[in-house]
Amino acid sequence: MFEAKIKSVQCISMAGLHTMAYKEWGDADNPRVLLCVHGVTRVSDDFDAMAQALAADYRVIAPDIVGRGRSGRLLNPQLYRIPQYVSDIVTLLARVLPDHGAAKVDWFGTSMGGLIGLGLASLPGNPIGKLILNDIGPVLAPAALQRIGDYIGQDMRFDTFEEAAQFIRDVSVTFGPHTEAEWHKLAQDVLRQDKDGKWVRHYDMGLAQPFRSATPESVDADQAALWAAYDAIRCETLLIRGAESDLLSAETAQQMGQRGPCAKLVEIPGVGHAPTFVHDDQIAIVRKFLLG
Numbered sequence: 385m386f387e388a389k390i391k392s393v394q395c396i397s398m399a400g401l402h403t404m405a406y407k408e409w410g411d412a413d414n415p416r417v418l419l420c421v422h423g424v425t426r427v428s429d430d431f432d433a434m435a436q437a438l439a440a441d442y443r444v445i446a447p448d449i450v451g452r453g454r455s456g457r458l459l460n461p462q463l464y465r466i467p468q469y470v471s472d473i474v475t476l477l478a479r480v481l482p483d484h485g486a487a488k489v490d491w492f493g494t495s496m497g498g499l500i501g502l503g504l505a506s507l508p509g510n511p512i513g514k515l516i517l518n519d520i521g522p523v524l525a526p527a528a529l530q531r532i533g534d535y536i537g538q539d540m541r542f543d544t545f546e547e548a549a550q551f552i553r554d555v556s557v558t559f560g561p562h563t564e565a566e567w568h569k570l571a572q573d574v575l576r577q578d579k580d581g582k583w584v585r586h587y588d589m590g591l592a593q594p595f596r597s598a599t600p601e602s603v604d605a606d607q608a609a610l611w612a613a614y615d616a617i618r619c620e621t622l623l624i625r626g627a628e629s630d631l632l633s634a635e636t637a638q639q640m641g642q643r644g645p646c647a648k649l650v651e652i653p654g655v656g657h658a659p660t661f662v663h664d665d666q667i668a669i670v671r672k673f674l675l676g
Contacts, residue, residue, distance in 0.1 A: 385436065386409045386410055386435070386436055386439040386440075387409075388407045388408065388409050388432070388435065389407070389408045389409075390405060390406075390407055390408075390454065391405070391406055391407075391408060392404060392405045392406065392454075392455075393406070393475055393476050393479045394475075395450065395471070395472040395475045395476075396471075396475075397450075397458055397459075397460070397463050397468055397471075398460065398463065399458055399459035399460040399463060400459055402450055402455070402456035402457070402458060403455060403456040404447055404448065404449070404450055404455045404456070404472050404475075404476060405428070405447065405448045405453065405454035405455045406428060406445055406446060406447040406448065406476060407428045407429070407431075407435070407445070407446045407447075408443065408444070408445050408446075408480075409435040409436065409439040409443070409444040410435075410438075410439035410440070410442055410443040410444055411443060412443060414442065414443040415487065416441065416442050416443065416490075417442065417443045417444075417445060417480065417481065417487070417488075417489045417490070418438060418442040418443070418444045418445070418489070418490045418491075418492060418674070419445050419446070419447075419473070419477075419489050419490070419491050419492070419501075420434065420435065420444060420445070420446040420492045420493075420497070421446070421447065421449065421473075421491070421492070421493045421494070421496075421497030421498075421500055421501065422446070422448075422449065422452075422494055422495075422496070422497050423494045423495035423496050423497060423658060424495060424496040424532060424536065424591070425452070425532075425535070425536060425574065425585070425587060425591075426452075426494070426573075426574060427448050427452055427453035427454075427573055427574055427586060428446035428447055428448050428453060428454075429453075429569075429573035430446075430494070430570075430573065430660065430661075430662075431444070431446045431492075431661070432569075433661070433662040433663075433667065434492075434661050434662070434667050434670065437664075437667045437671070438667075438670070438671065438674075441674075441675055442490075442674075443480075445476075445480055447472075447473070447476055449469055449472070449496070449497075449500070450464075450468070450469070450472055451464055451587055451588040451590065451591050452586060452587045452588075452591075453574075453586050453587070457588045457590070458588070458590070461588065461590025461591070461593040461594075462593055462594060462597070464588075464590060464591050464593065464594055465594055466496075466499050466500060466503050467503070469496075469500045469503075470500055470503045470504050473500060473504060474504070477489060477511060481511065487511060488511050488512070488513035489511050489512060489513065490512070490513050490514040490515075490516075490674055491504075491505070491512050491514070491515045491516060492516040492518065492661075492670060493515075493516065493517060493518060493520070494518040494519065494520070494658050494659075494661075495518065495519060495520050495631070495657065495658050496520075497518070498516075498517040498518055498519070498520035499520055499610070501515055501516075501517065502515075502517065502520075502522075502610065502613055502614060502617070503613055505617045505619055505621075506612075506613035506614070506616040506617055507616075512619050513619060513620075514619060514620050514621075514622070514673065514674060515617065515619050515620070515621045515622070515645070516621075516622045516624065516670060516673065516674075517621065517622070517623050517624065517647065518624045518658055518659060518661070519624060519625055519626050519629050519631060519632050519657050519658035519659060520631070520632055520658075521610075521614070521623070521632050521636045521637065521639075521640050522607060522610035522611040522613070522614050522636070522640075523607055523610075523611075523632075523633065523636040523639075524603075524607070524631060525630055525631055525632075525633060526603070527630065529595070529598075529603075529631075531630070532595070532631075533592060533595030533596065533598075535555055536587075536589075536591050536592040536595060537589065537592030537595070537596070539584075539589050540584070540585065541578070541582040541583070541584055542582060542583040542584075543582065543583070544583065545571075545572075545575065545583050547583070548571065548575050548583035548584075549567070549568065549571035549572070549575065552570065552571040552574060552575065553567050553570075553571060556570060557656075558626070558628070558629075558630070558655070558656030558657050558658075559655065559656070559658070559659070559660050560626070560652075560654055560655035560656065560659065560660070561654065562660070562662070566660075566662055569662075570660070573586075574586050574587075614640065614643070614644040614645075615643055615644040616644070617644050617645040618645065619645060620645070621644075621645040621646075621647040621648070622647060622648050622650065622669075622673045623637060623640050623641070623647035623648065623649050623650070624649075624650050624651075624652065624659060624669065625637050625649065625650070625651045625652070626651075626652055626655035626656045626657055626658055626659050627651045627652060627653045627654065627655065628654070628655060628656040629655075629656050629657045629658070630656060630657060631657040631658070632657070637649055637651075648673075650669055652666065652669075
């Protein structure tokens with residue numbers, strides 16, 4: 385078993401400085417680095433199982449993106465957007481890669497984490513060697529965005545962990561089948577007790593503000609920018625889709641296989657948005673792509 389180390393790095397936004405925490409597994413001197421980035425309401429702990437499975441081959445690093453988990457909060461919630469997250473990741477890579485100009489890093493990104501990777505991989509001189517996008521693409525289904533936005537903005541407080549864990553399970557049903565122990569961990573990782581002893585979710589409620597301020601025009605502009613970024617990617621890319629996903633359509637996935645990096649597509653049956661990669665068969669997909 386590889387013990388995870390919890391570290392942090394100081395980042396900057398237009399509103400000031402903030403801290404980004406990250407977990408690290410494996411040999412700190414291993415030049416082969418895998419960065420794993422979570423979805424919009426999740427945390428670095430999501431990757432515990434996959435990191436354990438890959439830590440003999442990789443130095444695995446998983447951040448808590450700002451506003452979530454162990455990381456700090458932004459003074460201006462409107463900055464909770466992909467450009468800020470890409471900027472923070474560049475700061476993190478400057479910390480963890482000994483020679484940032486020459487070193488490479490492989491990337492696994494779930495949902496929002498995939499969009500951050502997509503944005504970084506589109507930039508000239510970026511360090512990404514192989515890119516895995518977990519159930520995300522340049523076209524985001526409006527109904528799914530509405531569902532996620534509504535969920536993010538609910539300031540829920542629960543008297544017991546059991547009540548809170550059931551809520552997390554209910555809103556995460558699209559993750560697919562999991563054991564009772566796995567559901568417990570998926571809830572435990574994103575729940576905290578506040579000063580009044582209530583169980584709350586781990587993130588800044590300000591995350592909902594960019595969703596609420598979106599307009600049809602801004603959504604169209606974002607989609608065009610994401611396609612332009614995707615088309616600029618040159619690294620080997622794997623696209624994983626939950627076969628029942630309501631965020632990444634089969635049509636968008638097919639387009640992604642025909643343009644830009646021409647991503648290889650793998651679909652996971654019986655799962656929606658998004659596969660959790662806590663199961664051996666899902667982790668094997670990642671291992672084959674990265675090391676096969």
